[in-house]
Amino acid sequence: MQRWLHTRAARKFLANRIALVGLGIVSTYLLVALATGVFGIITPDETFERVGPKQIRGFFRPQSPEKRLADAEYILNRMDGIFRRSNPSAALQEFRLGQLYIRQVPIEELQAEVNQGWEIYDQLAVNDELEATPEVLQQLGNLERVVNGLFEPLTGSAVWKRRLELLLGTDAQGRSIAIRGLYSIEIAIRIGSVVAFLSVLIGAVLGTAAGFYGGWIDHLVTWLFTTFSSIPSLVLLVLLAYLFTGTTFEGTLVPMYIAFSATYWIGPCRVIRGETLKLRELEYVQAATALGFSRPYIMLRHILPNASHLMLINFSLLFIAAIKGEVILTYLGLGIKNGTSWGIMIGQSRPEVVNGFFWQIGTATFLMFGLVLAFNILSDALQDAFDPKHVG
Known part of the structure; x- marks a missing residue:
C-alpha cells in the first residue's frame, strides 16, 4: 500500500479533490449497501411494511388540516376494523405501523379512546374544507393526541428508527420512502457490480485472446462482438424474460445479469483487443516468447496486468450503465418485478405525480443521480490517473 501511494498515478489521483469527494460519496453508498445486504439493517420485508397513512410529506413538514384529519381517520378506521374481528385481542397484538405498536391495555379502554376520537372527528368533518383557524387547529391537536395515545410510547432506538421511516414521507400504500430508497441502493450496487464484473471479465479474456493469438480466434471474437452489438439489450432482455417465465428466476435479477x-462485454473486448495488439509487439513480450514461456502464461503475466487500467475504467463505466439500465427497464415493466428498486419506485410514483406528490420519485431520482454523478467523477479521475495516454 505504501509503495502504491508513492506512484505517479496515486499522487495524481489523491491530488484531485473533486475525485476524492466522489470517492467519499461512492464509499457512503457502498457502506449503506453493505449494512443492508450483509448485516440486514434493512430487510426486504421492511420495504413492504406499512408505517403510516398514505402520502405523508417528507422532512416532517406540516400537513394541511385536511390531510391531518384524513390521517387520523385512517387510524380510527383501522382500529374499528380490528374491533370487528373474531379475535380482536390477537389482531391488536399483530397490528403495527413500522415501529408503532398498540398499547397493551384492555380492549374496552381502547374502544373508549377510539370513540372519543370519532367524536372529535365528527365535529371537524362537518365542514367540507377546514380552515387553519385556532379552534380547528386546537381540535386537530386533540384528535391527534387521542390517536397517538393508542400506540405504545417509543423508547431507545425505536425513536430514531421511526424518524427514519417518516424522514422522506410515505407512498400511496403508506410504506416508508426512505426505507425503500435506502434498500434500493443495495439492489443498484449489486446489479452494477455483478454486470460490470462479468462484462469486464468476459471482454478481457476474449479481447486478450483475440489480440494475442490472432488468426481464426481473432476472426471468431470479432464476429461475436459484431453480432452481439447488433442486438439491443432491450430486445435481449424481453427474450430472456420469456425464457425464464415459470422458473424460480422469473422477476429476479438473473435475467438482467445475463442480458x-x-x-456490455463488447466495449471492454474491443478496447482490450486493441491494447493487446499493441502490447504483443513490445520488447518484453517478445523476450518472454523467445525464452519459451507459454502463451497463456504471457497473457496472464504480461498482457492483462498492463491492460488493467482499461479494465478498471471500463468497470466504472459499465457499473453506471447497468444501474441506469435497470432503472429504465424496470420503469418500462421489463426489469425487476419482485422486490424494491429505484425503477420500481419511479414506476409506482406515476399516479402520485399526477396528484402533486413528488417525494417518492424525487427520492429515487436524487439517490440515483448522486451515485451516478459520483461514479462518473470517479471514473474520469481514474482514467486521468491510470491511463498512460493521460500522463502529463
Missing part, C-alpha cells in the same frame, strides 16, 4: 452482460 446486460451479454451486450
Whole structure:
C-alpha cells in the first residue's frame, strides 16, 4: 500500500479533490449497501411494511388540516376494523405501523379512546374544507393526541428508527420512502457490480485472446462482438424474460445479469483487443516468447496486468450503465418485478405525480443521480490517473 501511494498515478489521483469527494460519496453508498445486504439493517420485508397513512410529506413538514384529519381517520378506521374481528385481542397484538405498536391495555379502554376520537372527528368533518383557524387547529391537536395515545410510547432506538421511516414521507400504500430508497441502493450496487464484473471479465479474456493469438480466434471474437452489438439489450432482455417465465428466476435479477452482460462485454473486448495488439509487439513480450514461456502464461503475466487500467475504467463505466439500465427497464415493466428498486419506485410514483406528490420519485431520482454523478467523477479521475495516454 505504501509503495502504491508513492506512484505517479496515486499522487495524481489523491491530488484531485473533486475525485476524492466522489470517492467519499461512492464509499457512503457502498457502506449503506453493505449494512443492508450483509448485516440486514434493512430487510426486504421492511420495504413492504406499512408505517403510516398514505402520502405523508417528507422532512416532517406540516400537513394541511385536511390531510391531518384524513390521517387520523385512517387510524380510527383501522382500529374499528380490528374491533370487528373474531379475535380482536390477537389482531391488536399483530397490528403495527413500522415501529408503532398498540398499547397493551384492555380492549374496552381502547374502544373508549377510539370513540372519543370519532367524536372529535365528527365535529371537524362537518365542514367540507377546514380552515387553519385556532379552534380547528386546537381540535386537530386533540384528535391527534387521542390517536397517538393508542400506540405504545417509543423508547431507545425505536425513536430514531421511526424518524427514519417518516424522514422522506410515505407512498400511496403508506410504506416508508426512505426505507425503500435506502434498500434500493443495495439492489443498484449489486446489479452494477455483478454486470460490470462479468462484462469486464468476459471482454478481457476474449479481447486478450483475440489480440494475442490472432488468426481464426481473432476472426471468431470479432464476429461475436459484431453480432452481439447488433442486438439491443432491450430486445435481449424481453427474450430472456420469456425464457425464464415459470422458473424460480422469473422477476429476479438473473435475467438482467445475463442480458446486460451479454451486450456490455463488447466495449471492454474491443478496447482490450486493441491494447493487446499493441502490447504483443513490445520488447518484453517478445523476450518472454523467445525464452519459451507459454502463451497463456504471457497473457496472464504480461498482457492483462498492463491492460488493467482499461479494465478498471471500463468497470466504472459499465457499473453506471447497468444501474441506469435497470432503472429504465424496470420503469418500462421489463426489469425487476419482485422486490424494491429505484425503477420500481419511479414506476409506482406515476399516479402520485399526477396528484402533486413528488417525494417518492424525487427520492429515487436524487439517490440515483448522486451515485451516478459520483461514479462518473470517479471514473474520469481514474482514467486521468491510470491511463498512460493521460500522463502529463
